[in-house]
Amino acid sequence: MPLRRLLAPLGAGLLLLSAACGGGGEDGDRPEPRRPESSDPAEGAAELMADMSLEEKVGQLLVPVVQGTTAEENADLIEDHHPGGFIYFPDNLSDVEQITGLSNGLQDLATGSGAGVPLFLGVDQEQGMVSRLPVGTRFPDAMAVGATRDPEAAASLAGTTAEELTALGLNLDYAPVADVNVNPDNPVIGIRSFGSDPALVGEMMTAEARAFEEGGVVPVAKHFPGHGDTDVDSHTGLPTIDKPREEWERVDLPPFEQAVDADIDAIMTAHVFMPELDDSGEPSTLSENVITGILRGELGYDGVVSTDALNMEGVRQTHDDGEIAVRAVLAGADQLLMPPDVEAAHSAVTAAVEEGRISEERLEESVLRVLELKLERGLYDAEPADAAAASDVLGGEEHAAAARDVADASVTLLRNEGGVLPLEEGSAVRVIGSGSEEIGAALRDKGYALADSASAADTVVVGTDGARGDAEQKGLVADARASGTPVVVVAQGNPYDIAELPDLDGYLATYSSVDVSREAAARVLAGEVDPSGRLPVDIPGTDLEFGDGLSY
Structure with missing residues (x-):
């Protein structure tokens, strides 16, 4: 047995104290992972794997939800199951x-135990409605990025997000949506x-992915x-x-073909059943086909x-x-995200290998x-995250401007x-509905009078977010x-609201309800910004099509 495994229990005990105190405050305090001799990633990976036990190999496939708010709360899980990573939630x-401190402490525990492999620390930080971090810069949703028609906007979002994630000690983002x-x-x-056009989605998705990797x-x-043509939420069913497969190849497949051509780091499966691709009844996540x-x-x-x-x-x-964990591996998955029972997943996959099923x-x-x-x-060479430096990065005006x-x-x-x-x-403006507080405050700051009623206003601005239903x-x-x-609607969710809101005088789509989008709507309402976005989707039930958009 290698010496490092004999010493692992002692190392884990010492690291618990470090993690409980915030984890890795000084560079020298961080346990060193076992680095391979070869600088070639493929050869280095083979070197590292050669010294791993079966349990440690299986562990690299697991990405559970981090427990609690401190590394110490995850010490037993790391020692027992050697996960390949964790995902953070609010x-x-x-x-x-x-x-x-959490990021540093988790890495310390992982590199100081088992095979000493650093962790993927990930989060769903798509931006817009799916943003898990309580700190940092909030960008609009992907459909807003699609409306810009500018891949540099996508790259700006991802590059900025990557800089902030890295500063916090995270190294993986479950984004972009393809x-x-x-x-x-x-x-x-x-x-x-990003929209309903495969070419636009592929272009924006690739621009974001590249910027993440560069960061x-x-x-x-x-x-x-x-997952773009479903009417059921896979969280609940x-x-x-x-x-037909031909339609799938024409509409859904092209962005993923671009992801493959660009050799993007990772691709996530969908819990959807597509009979034309696999008629077994299994979701794609469990489908070898x-x-x-x-x-x-x-x-x-x-x-x-x-x-x-x-x-x-x-x-x-x-x-x-x-x-489920066994079948996902048999289907071809490399990482098992958020297994609800980590012990069951680890034990089942280990047993399946021992029995020859896997x-x-x-x-x-x-x-x-x-x-x-x-x-x-670069996980093996990453420095511990520094809270003071991270605060400077996340609070920067350059990111807010982006x-x-x-x-x-x-x-x-x-x-x-x-x-x-x-x-x-x-003029006098009555502002009501979704985002009315933010939009109204921005208009007031620009010299508009906020009316208490529609009859006392020159214009009524109504914010909506999913008004169709x-x-x-x-x-x-x-x-x-x-x-x-006169009534102007500011749609801050899907732009499809207009199909069921007839006879409006004005209609703006921001595709996002984050503060920065509501403030942008106020700038457009006031004429400070000439609207330049273009529809990234068709609007059924209207004559509005992909690419439509007016300017002043």
């Missing part, structure tokens, strides 16, 4: 000092997608083979996408394949949690991919009857129209 995070949103009723993708953060393009047959075989992808979260109901319909060769294919990517992205630029370029003017916009300087929001717009005062 409950784990509070401020810069806590997040950097799904083509062609279903207006999609309950889970929507504005998380030292692993991007994970998601969700293969496509298994969506079925019953379309989809992952090994199509993604690896037909498309030639050899990067890391991550499952979507294994605690979602879309993948838990017919098997227990241990069997061959050692199959297991080691995944381990090598994971280790090689960790070497390529988010404002993307938001300003995304706002799309779809209706402007009688030239109601821009608002007359100094919300009678209360539609009623708010109808009441404003009944006042006889």
